[in-house]
Every structure is written in structure tokens, then in C-alpha cells.
Amino acid sequence: MIRHLFTLIWNRKRSNFLLMAEILLSFFVLFVVSVLLVSNYYNYRQPMGFKADNVWEFNINPGQDTTNRRETLQLLVRELKATPGVAAVTWMSNTPFSFSNNNTDEYRYKGKGAPVTEIYDTDDETVGVLGLNVTAGRWYDRRDDATTRFTVVVNQRFADEMFGGESAVGKVMTNDKHDAQWQIVGVVNAFRAGSDFASNEPTIFIRRALQDTARLGNSEQPTLLVRVQPGSGAVLEQQLVRKIKQVTKGWDANVNTLAENRKDKLKFMMTPLIALGLVGLFLILNVALGLFGVLWYNINQRKAEIGLRRALGATGNAISRQFLGEMLVVTTLGVAGGLLLAVQFPLMGVFGLAAPVYLVAMLVATVLIFLLTAICAFQPSRIAASIQPAVSLREE
Structure with a gap:
């Protein structure tokens, strides 16, 4: 089955290569965004080392x-x-x-x-x-x-x-x-x-x-x-x-509490994090639309192949599994290329973060890409499974 999937992917290597390149770049961008978000979350969970409650700050100006x-x-x-x-x-x-x-x-x-x-x-x-x-x-x-x-x-x-x-x-x-x-x-x-x-x-x-x-x-x-x-x-x-x-x-004296200063600094730091989250969400949305469009186009281009397989006795579930399997293999190849790039970050000390931060970011980006691919491939694969052989062969 896996060998058959690789054969189908190779026969359509041009379109699949472009799809893998899109997945690779999407994975890499998601990885970078995940690194920044994971590192900030990791820092947030660490102890501050001091107590800010009930401490007032007096700025004295002579x-x-x-x-x-x-x-x-x-x-x-x-x-x-x-x-x-x-x-x-x-x-x-x-x-x-x-x-x-x-x-x-x-x-x-x-x-x-x-x-x-x-x-x-x-x-x-x-x-x-x-x-x-x-x-x-x-x-x-x-x-x-x-x-x-x-x-x-x-x-x-x-x-x-x-x-x-x-x-x-x-x-x-x-x-x-x-x-x-x-x-x-x-x-x-x-x-x-x-x-x-x-x-x-x-x-x-x-x-x-x-x-x-x-x-x-x-x-x-x-x-x-x-x-x-x-x-x-x-x-x-x-x-x-x-x-x-x-x-x-x-002398002039302005007073603030450290608790208030902490909240103000937290709001200031949250702005770029929210922007990063929006960038990641926008990227995921664009990747989803692109994958969905490519899969829909592939189904329309392969109606004759689907009809022939159905005429030879393939079930709708088998057709659906075939399209899902093809997308998962293509996604795996794209993610593998992205992981080769991502693993250079901890080896070269990019961002200067701890190694577990990069590993968690890789895991997050990988899960997001595979989940996104599975969601985008689900509906087109159901459409392919519903195609009747007489209809597809008559259209051809």
C-alpha cells in the first residue's frame, strides 16, 4: 500500500513537489513562531525570584x-x-x-x-x-x-x-x-x-x-x-x-506599586505575542485554503482514475483512504525537510534558548501541520469516495 502511494505521488511529482515546498515553508514559519511563543510560555512558568505584592516604588526627583x-x-x-x-x-x-x-x-x-x-x-x-x-x-x-x-x-x-x-x-x-x-x-x-x-x-x-x-x-x-x-x-x-x-x-515624588508596574509591563509584552499569534493563525488559514484548493483540483483532474478504480471494485472508503494516505505521505516529506532546517536552530544556538524549547516547538509545528492536512484532506477525500464510475467515465 505504501509503495503504491509513493508510486502515485511520483507520477504526479511536479504538483506534489510544489505542495511539499508549501508544507515545508509553512512548517518552518510555524516552527519559528512556536519557538517564540513556547519560550515566552516557558519563562512565564518560571519563578520570578522576588515578591512584588505590597511594595511601592517612589521615584524621587531632587x-x-x-x-x-x-x-x-x-x-x-x-x-x-x-x-x-x-x-x-x-x-x-x-x-x-x-x-x-x-x-x-x-x-x-x-x-x-x-x-x-x-x-x-x-x-x-x-x-x-x-x-x-x-x-x-x-x-x-x-x-x-x-x-x-x-x-x-x-x-x-x-x-x-x-x-x-x-x-x-x-x-x-x-x-x-x-x-x-x-x-x-x-x-x-x-x-x-x-x-x-x-x-x-x-x-x-x-x-x-x-x-x-x-x-x-x-x-x-x-x-x-x-x-x-x-x-x-x-x-x-x-x-x-x-x-x-x-x-x-x-523634592518631587511619584509613587507606583510594583504590582501595577508588573501589569503595565505585562500588557506591553503581550502586544508582540498577540501579533505573533495572529501571524500564525493567518498562516494556518492560508495554508488550509491552499491545501483545500489543491486537493479539490486534484480530484477534478483524477475523476477518470477514480472512476476506473471504482469500476474495478474499489470501495468508497478505499478511495478516501488513498487520498488521505497520499496527503499524509506528502506532508511527511515536507515536514521532514522542515525538521532538517529546524534542527539547525539548537545546534547553532539561534535565539540562545534551551534545547527543550526547540524540541517542543518542533512538536507543536509538526502536530499543527499534520492536523491541518488531515482536516483539509477529509472533505475532498469524501467527495472522491462519492464519485460513481458511470458518471466519471461518461464525463471523460
């Missing part, structure tokens, strides 16, 4: 005030901590779900360069405000005041790529010039600050306490994160804004 910024900020943090309803206060150079971050690859360890790493300047309270999960070592604190090195905490992704199977705690990194050193005191499990669809990129947290940081000069606008008691609302928000204005003598 404006033209260039005097005593650090002292004023230190006083402000103390006043906010003393406010009833406030659990903890921290500052960060870049906050979760923002649209900007700092990246570097300057770190070196025994001659090995670090991957591109996201950098966050933070203080001793960040671990409590964001609820970071320290899985090895500790978070930095006052015990690190006397060190001459930068005290840092990294995430597990950074530790794996930089040190492999070795423990990251206690490692000292340097740069190309060897004029700065960073000592790792702890490791957190993950930190996906970009969005719900962001991947867990290599991340490093650098300790910069308010009292000794050189980064809080006359140009930087600090961002404070305040963890409040559950159920806190507009009353506490207004109270904190008034206190900021009183302490800073007129």
Missing part, C-alpha cells in the same frame, strides 16, 4: 537641588522606616519591571570572562523588601563595611555560567585592569525583573550603602522601594508623599 542629596536621602529613609505601616525601605539603581537596566561583561575569574550580566546597585535592606530567596551564603550587611572590595550577591544563572559546578560563595572576581575586585557573599535562586515573560538572565547585586556610595552624587535620581503592611491604601500613600516633601524641602 530637581535643581544639588546640595546634601545623600544626607537628605539618608534622613528620608530613616523617616520612612519610622512611619507606621512601613515594614522596610530600600533603594535600587534600577527597579523591577522598569524599561531600563545596566549590563556589563567586565568581570573576570581566573582568566574567564563573565556573560553579559544585569547589574543592580542595592543596599542591605533589598533582600527583605523584595523577599529574595538566598540559597547559598548570605545577603550583605554591616559585616561588610570594613571590606575594601565590592561586596556582591549573584543569581544562580550567573554562578552556573561563571563557575560551573563550583560554589560561587567566597569567589573574588576582578576586571581586565585588575584595579577593582568583587567578592561574592551569597547566591539567590532567580531574579526575573524584566517582566513575567523575561528569562532568568545572569544578575549581580552590588552593595552600595547610602552612607558610602559614590553613585549617589549630584546627578543621580534615586528610586526607593517601600514594603508596606498588607491592606495599606491611599491614606498611607498620601502620608508618605507628604513626609517626603517635608523632609526633602520640595
Whole structure:
């Protein structure tokens, strides 16, 4: 039976080759779309690494005030901590779900360069405000005041790529010039600050306490994160804004919650994903129409063959199975060519994703193509099965 199907396909190799080329290209496009959708879904299922609930973000703008910024900020943090309803206060150079971050690859360890790493300047309270999960070592604190090195905490992704199977705690990194050193005191499990669809990129947290940081000069606008008691609302928000204005003598302060920022970033990230989904749906619709039209045309061109087979005793179900079998064989050949192209993605590291993402995308694209082919071939095969030999032979 299979040999017979291949013979029929070879006898109509020109039209079948065009059909296989269409299936191959459709499979490849579906594979690429599936890779992007599957990777985002995979990231969505991963832990964020921090807790955004009950955390408020205060963007402080000193404006033209260039005097005593650090002292004023230190006083402000103390006043906010003393406010009833406030659990903890921290500052960060870049906050979760923002649209900007700092990246570097300057770190070196025994001659090995670090991957591109996201950098966050933070203080001793960040671990409590964001609820970071320290899985090895500790978070930095006052015990690190006397060190001459930068005290840092990294995430597990950074530790794996930089040190492999070795423990990251206690490692000292340097740069190309060897004029700065960073000592790792702890490791957190993950930190996906970009969005719900962001991947867990290599991340490093650098300790910069308010009292000794050189980064809080006359140009930087600090961002404070305040963890409040559950159920806190507009009353506490207004109270904190008034206190900021009183302490800073007129600095502007805008407040948002990390939960709101998370929703806004999620909406922003959903737009291209929805567009990708629509592209995939449009592609599937066009492929379906093309397959249906080609099969319909083939049936009209092969009425004499169908009538002759029916006259020789072939049943309607046998005719239907023949057309379905031909389409499945053609689809298999087209998908096989598409898989040869798709398998190059994980081998060449295209998109830089984990191998399981590509495998799932291949499976999704394969299932969609075969399902689409079977659906499109079902009705034309039924039409072919209903053709009577006397009618088809009389038309010829």
C-alpha cells in the first residue's frame, strides 16, 4: 500500500513537489513562531525570584537641588522606616519591571570572562523588601563595611555560567585592569525583573550603602522601594508623599506599586505575542485554503482514475483512504525537510534558548501541520469516495 502511494505521488511529482515546498515553508514559519511563543510560555512558568505584592516604588526627583542629596536621602529613609505601616525601605539603581537596566561583561575569574550580566546597585535592606530567596551564603550587611572590595550577591544563572559546578560563595572576581575586585557573599535562586515573560538572565547585586556610595552624587535620581503592611491604601500613600516633601524641602515624588508596574509591563509584552499569534493563525488559514484548493483540483483532474478504480471494485472508503494516505505521505516529506532546517536552530544556538524549547516547538509545528492536512484532506477525500464510475467515465 505504501509503495503504491509513493508510486502515485511520483507520477504526479511536479504538483506534489510544489505542495511539499508549501508544507515545508509553512512548517518552518510555524516552527519559528512556536519557538517564540513556547519560550515566552516557558519563562512565564518560571519563578520570578522576588515578591512584588505590597511594595511601592517612589521615584524621587531632587530637581535643581544639588546640595546634601545623600544626607537628605539618608534622613528620608530613616523617616520612612519610622512611619507606621512601613515594614522596610530600600533603594535600587534600577527597579523591577522598569524599561531600563545596566549590563556589563567586565568581570573576570581566573582568566574567564563573565556573560553579559544585569547589574543592580542595592543596599542591605533589598533582600527583605523584595523577599529574595538566598540559597547559598548570605545577603550583605554591616559585616561588610570594613571590606575594601565590592561586596556582591549573584543569581544562580550567573554562578552556573561563571563557575560551573563550583560554589560561587567566597569567589573574588576582578576586571581586565585588575584595579577593582568583587567578592561574592551569597547566591539567590532567580531574579526575573524584566517582566513575567523575561528569562532568568545572569544578575549581580552590588552593595552600595547610602552612607558610602559614590553613585549617589549630584546627578543621580534615586528610586526607593517601600514594603508596606498588607491592606495599606491611599491614606498611607498620601502620608508618605507628604513626609517626603517635608523632609526633602520640595523634592518631587511619584509613587507606583510594583504590582501595577508588573501589569503595565505585562500588557506591553503581550502586544508582540498577540501579533505573533495572529501571524500564525493567518498562516494556518492560508495554508488550509491552499491545501483545500489543491486537493479539490486534484480530484477534478483524477475523476477518470477514480472512476476506473471504482469500476474495478474499489470501495468508497478505499478511495478516501488513498487520498488521505497520499496527503499524509506528502506532508511527511515536507515536514521532514522542515525538521532538517529546524534542527539547525539548537545546534547553532539561534535565539540562545534551551534545547527543550526547540524540541517542543518542533512538536507543536509538526502536530499543527499534520492536523491541518488531515482536516483539509477529509472533505475532498469524501467527495472522491462519492464519485460513481458511470458518471466519471461518461464525463471523460
